[in-house]
Amino acid sequence: MTQRVGIEVSRSIAIAVKLANVDVVSAYPITPQTHIVEDISELVANGELDASYIPVESEHSAMSACLGASAVGARTFTATAGQGLELMHEVLYVASFMRLPIVMAVADRALSAPISIWGDHSDVMAVRDTGWIQIFAANGQETFDNVLCAFRIAEDRRVLLPVMIHLDGFQLTHVIEPIYILESSEVDKFLPPHEYPLPLDPDRPITMGGLAPPNIYTETKKAQQVNLTAAKEVILQAWKEFGDIFGRYYSPVESYRCEGAKVILLAMGSFSETAMSAVDSMREEGKEVGLIKLCLWRPFPFAELRQAVKDADTLLVLDRALSFGGPGGPVASEIRSALYGLDKRPKVIGFVGGLGGRVISPSGFREIINRGIEISQAGSEQEFEMFGVRE
Amino acid sequence: MIDTAGLVEIRWHGRGGQGAVTSAELLAQAAINENKYAQAFPAFGAERRGAPVVAFVRIDSNKPIWVRAEIDEPDIVVVLDPGLLRVVDVASGLKSNGILVINTPKEAREVREEFSLNCALATVDATKIARELLGVPIVNTSMIGALLKAREVTKLESLLEPLRHRFGRLADRNISAMQKAYKETTVGGQES
Numbered sequence: 001m002t003q004r005v006g007i008e009v010s011r012s013i014a015i016a017v018k019l020a021n022v023d024v025v026s027a028y029p030i031t032p033q034t035h036i037v038e039d040i041s042e043l044v045a046n047g048e049l050d051a052s053y054i055p056v057e058s059e060h061s062a063m064s065a066c067l068g069a070s071a072v073g074a075r076t077f078t079a080t081a082g083q084g085l086e087l088m089h090e091v092l093y094v095a096s097f098m099r100l101p102i103v104m105a106v107a108d109r110a111l112s113a114p115i116s117i118w119g120d121h122s123d124v125m126a127v128r129d130t131g132w133i134q135i136f137a138a139n140g141q142e143t144f145d146n147v148l149c150a151f152r153i154a155e156d157r158r159v160l161l162p163v164m165i166h167l168d169g170f171q172l173t174h175v176i177e178p179i180y181i182l183e184s185s186e187v188d189k190f191l192p193p194h195e196y197p198l199p200l201d202p203d204r205p206i207t208m209g210g211l212a213p214p215n216i217y218t219e220t221k222k223a224q225q226v227n228l229t230a231a232k233e234v235i236l237q238a239w240k241e242f243g244d245i246f247g248r249y250y251s252p253v254e255s256y257r258c259e260g261a262k263v264i265l266l267a268m269g270s271f272s273e274t275a276m277s278a279v280d281s282m283r284e285e286g287k288e289v290g291l292i293k294l295c296l297w298r299p300f301p302f303a304e305l306r307q308a309v310k311d312a313d314t315l316l317v318l319d320r321a322l323s324f325g326g327p328g329g330p331v332a333s334e335i336r337s338a339l340y341g342l343d344k345r346p347k348v349i350g351f352v353g354g355l356g357g358r359v360i361s362p363s364g365f366r367e368i369i370n371r372g373i374e375i376s377q378a379g380s381e382q383e384f385e386m387f388g389v390r391e
Numbered sequence: 392m393i394d395t396a397g398l399v400e401i402r403w404h405g406r407g408g409q410g411a412v413t414s415a416e417l418l419a420q421a422a423i424n425e426n427k428y429a430q431a432f433p434a435f436g437a438e439r440r441g442a443p444v445v446a447f448v449r450i451d452s453n454k455p456i457w458v459r460a461e462i463d464e465p466d467i468v469v470v471l472d473p474g475l476l477r478v479v480d481v482a483s484g485l486k487s488n489g490i491l492v493i494n495t496p497k498e499a500r501e502v503r504e505e506f507s508l509n510c511a512l513a514t515v516d517a518t519k520i521a522r523e524l525l526g527v528p529i530v531n532t533s534m535i536g537a538l539l540k541a542r543e544v545t546k547l548e549s550l551l552e553p554l555r556h557r558f559g560r561l562a563d564r565n566i567s568a569m570q571k572a573y574k575e576t577t578v579g580g581q582e583s
Contacts, residue, residue: 006423006431006553008416118435139455171459176416176431178423273457357435359460 002246005181009140010173012181013079013105014039016147018049019187020103022077023194024069026054026062028084032117034107034173036079059084063091063102070100070162071208073199075151078102081169082109085123089130095162096131097224098209101154101196102162104132105147108269108320109169110356118357119169121268121320124297125330131224133163133231134297136268140179142295143167145248148182148191152238155194159231166297168270170357182246190245232299252301253308257283258290263376264312264346265369266292266335271318271354278365289369294331302338309339315346316372318387320354328352328384349375353387364388397453399544400462403446403534404481405471407439410531414469415446417557418535421549422450430456443479450544465489469538471517471530473497476506485510492541492576494518494530499579513541515576517568524568525561532558532565536572547573 005012013036017025025044027037043049052069056062059080070076080088085106095102108124110116124134133153137143143165150163167173198206212220232252243249256276258264267275272293279291292308292315294301309315319329327333332350339345349372354360360368368387375385401418405411412433419431427450434445447462464484473495475481482491491510494517495502503512517533532554539547550569555562 004423004426006416006420006429170432170435174432174435175459176419176429177456178428270459274459277457361460362458 002180002182002186004178006176007140007179007181008035008174008176009143009167009179010035010107011039012140012144012179013147014043015181016144017077018043019182019184020075020077020148020151020191021184022049022051023074024052024054024066024076025078026056026065026069026076027078027080028057028059028062029055032081032084032107032109032169034079034081036105036107036173040077059087060091063088063095066102067091067095067098067100070095070102070196071098071200073194073196075155075194076100076102077104079105079107081107082111082117082123085127086111089127092127092130092132092162094209096228097220099160099227100162101151101160101194103147103150103154103165104162105143105165105167107169107173108166116356117169119171120355120357122322122355124166125321125323127164128298128330131161131228132298133159133161133228133235134166135163136166136295136297137172138270138272138293138295140172140175140177141248142250143172144179144181145242145246146250148187149238149242149250151194152191153231153235155196156234156238157197159227159234160197161228161231166269171270171359186246190242229299232296232301235296250295251304252296253304254293254295255308256291256293258292258308258312261288261290261311262313263289263316263369263373264292264309264314265289265316265318265365265372266294266331267318268294268297268331269320271320271360274360274362275318275365278362278369281362282366282369300334300338305335305338306342309346310344312346314372314376315339315348316369317348317350318354318368319350319352322352322355332384347376349380350384351387352384358388360388398449398451398456399467399542400465401448401450401467401469401538401544402462402465403448403469403471404475404479405444405446405531406475407442407444409471410529411444411471412446413557414471414531414535415448417532417550417553418448418538418545419450420553421545424552425545425549427452427545428455430459434461443475467492467538467542467544469534470494471534476502482508482510490541490578492534492537494534494537499577509581511579511581513537513576513578515572517572520568520571520575524571525564533568533572536569537576540573540576541578
């Protein structure tokens with residue numbers, strides 16, 4: 001029976017991985033790690049999870065080991081964060097092109113230097129174009145549920161792509177909160193056994209990810225683009241079926257109190273919940289503001305986003321990463337680009353904040369929304385504003 | 392008096408190794424077992440044994456907790472190490488109807504005068520209780536008892552399961568320490 005448990009979000013992910021009955025976990029177990037792989041190593045050592053746990057000497061090796069495991073058809077999981085994700089960088093592209101359905105939990109963190117172990121989305125944005133499906137969770141329950149959904153989506157024959165589940169470092173990974181933990185018999189109803197269609201096999205040798213000269217490389221990239229874009233339908237189906245079975249529904253773009261809202265704030269991850277409380281208090285004052293949570297980052301949900309903002313005059317976007325010397329936050333630039341071709345579109349105003357573990361409180365979100373309204377009326381000479389920075 | 396039916400925010404001050412973070416976790420688990428919403432987390436940073444540490448708990452009987460920021464204006468502050476009173480402004484931001492729960496061998500009146508505190512105070516000699524019942528001066532479970540005597544944010548019984556789960560063969564002794572501290576804690580009002 002499903003139990004409501006007070007548990008650290010990282011530890012609940014280890015349970016989800018156990019419930020998914022993974023075959024191989026490979027990880028670098030030292031900072032910046034979380035309890036996710038620490039608990040998994042215990043579950044394997046205790047015999048509670050029948051899987052191979054491969055500790056390695058770096059995240060580059062962790063992802064490389066995952067490639068091999070996934071290529072022979074093993075259900076494969078890993079977790080990392082911050083610098084670790086950056087060290088994996090080149091191998092991430094290999095996983096997606098070779099159609100290896102690896103699932104990875106990323107405890108999103110800032111990047112050094114200066115040294116920061118705290119949370120933001122700098123690490124995520126640096127791996128934006130690696131060809132992985134990327135889903136953002138806003139709380140512990142969403143993380144737990146989406147780790148299970150990730151295996152289902154990744155391993156679907158129409159997809160066969162790796163999936164990252166993003167959860168905010170510290171603000172989610174280190175927090176104890178109530179999470180409904182499913183039973184394995186329930187999970188089995190949703191997640192079928194993994195059958196990889198073309199596994200590496202010594203008796204039937206194949207080459208994966210071989211040389212692509214100029215006469216074929218472009219076609220391989222087109223195929224990858226078509227594949228990742230088409231994965232959205234499968235993601236929607238998986239979320240729908242998860243909701244039908246367990247009663248919790250997910251969608252690429254979630255709107256909160258956007259009815260009649262002329263001003264909408266868009267956020268990702270756990271900060272979107274904090275922003276919801278700011279929206280509540282502003283609504284009580286009669287201000288027509290709403291919030292959008294962007295949950296699916298790749299493939300980017302163009303249609304859902306356009307639908308969600310169609311009646312708004314102003315769209316404020318909070319980025320927790322900075323594109324130095326560029327147009328500000330990477331999310332805001334993508335959103336501007338997604339809306340640019342429309343005849344009627346909201347004015348997009350970018351804010352960058354919440355960097356390196358700096359928290360934005362509900363009153364901080366009120367300030368952001370009020371400042372955004374001011375800029376939309378008076379204009380601004382800047383491409384974007386950094387919120388809460390001391391100058 | 393605080394309204395324990397709404398949102399209650401609790402801040403724990405201890406030193407690395409005293410179990411402040413564990414106390415916060417156990418309390419949140421007890422509240423969640425009572426079907427409430429709760430959240431516990433440490434102040435994020437590099438943990439070092441002996442250095443001042445802070446942990447936070449939010450409990451809400453009615454609705455999910457959306458705020459994940461550290462607690463600046465607590466309803467309750469729990470101090471595991473009396474020495475911290477000289478180092479850290481533990482009462483910082485304490486709500487006017489809040490209470491400070493301190494591990495100290497001194498009378499509340501003495502502590503109040505020594506540190507010029509005018510908030511409501513609850514005191515207990517948790518170090519003595521922990522030494523007696525656990526054999527070590529680790530006061531985290533005793534201070535949960537003291538907190539619950541000061542303000543019943545969860546039922547004392549709700550802690551039994553989380554303590555058993557966490558401490559295994561040491562659970563009974565920790566439960567005794569919590570219960571003894573609950574009995575021995577003196578709860579006072581605000582200075583008039």
